[in-house]
Amino acid sequence: MSERKLKLMDIRGLLIHLRTGSSDRQIQRDMKLNRRTIKRYREWAQSQYLLKGELPAPEELAQRLESSLPEKTPPQNNSSAETYKEKIQELLKEEVEVAAIHQRLKERGYAGSYSAVYRLARRLDPHLPKTVTRKESKPGEEAQVDFGYAGRMIDPETGKLKKTWAFVMILAWSRHVYVEFVWDQKIETWLRCHRNAFEFFGGVPERVVLDNLKTAIVKAIWDDPQVQSSYQECALHYGFLLAPCRVAT
Structure with missing residues (x-):
């Protein structure tokens, strides 16, 4: 979310948040602002002694904004x-x-x-696994799938932090990537992610390789006949080969 100039009504709302001690996270969630914007306006409010006492009338607040709000800081190098x-x-x-x-x-x-x-x-983290070097593949021949824990994110329906997992499909030849964050490891979710990835890429690879996976859904692919059957039906429907790679033990 980029830093933006706030409307007067938004600024009054932000000042109320700041004056009542709301956390940056709560302000981000309630007002859809990033941390740089919150920091910029907090520093301005402190310099104008707006965090205590009565708030000035809207006309005076607008004048103060025009005359004293510092220019935005230059954008960071987002490619680094x-x-x-x-x-x-x-x-x-x-x-x-x-x-x-x-x-x-x-x-x-x-x-x-x-x-x-x-x-x-x-x-x-020097203990992070090294990337796997694969032989060259042809366009459309292979996609590699990874599925792992992605930390906690805010559930838009509840506003609360919730565990998430990331489904990642990488086309072996072009290295194009599809990523989808999900709330569970159910087989229905797993299959839906495949379908969404194929739609995103506009096609289906010849072979799908499961890359070094230890999550519950992948263990189920090995051990649960019902899950195996569902995944095999998906492969038959879309016409790709399954090439699971067991994690070395």
Whole structure:
């Protein structure tokens, strides 16, 4: 979400939040503002002594805004993963997969590559698994699927933090990526993610490889006949081969 100039009504609402001690997270949720915008207006309100006492009339507040609100700070280099180092470190501690971290950063304005995020993540956590080197594949031949914990996100229906997982499908030849965050590991969700990925790419690969997966849904693919049957039916329907890679033990 980019930093924006607020309307007078929004500013009065923000001032009420600040004066009553609302947290940045609560303000973000209620007013759909990013942290930079909140910080900018908080500093301005403090400099104008607006966090205590009576609020000025709307006309006076508008005049103060026009004369004293500082210009926006220059935008950061959003192509640099280093800009998001603290957030990457925080998500790594929560054991969030790198592909999911990359997607979370994109939602915050990151414009760089997955590789840059992965390199920084490896530097921050040397124990992170190395990427698997695969033989060259032809266009449309193979897609690799990963599914892992993605941290906690706000459920828009309840406004509360909730565990999420990231479904990631990568086309082996082009390295194009589809990412979808979900609330559960049910087989219905798993199959829906495949369908959404195929629609996103505009086609179906010849082979789907399950990459180093340890989550409940993938264990079920190995051990639960009903889940196996559902996934095989999906493969037959769309016409792709299943090529699961068991995690080394």
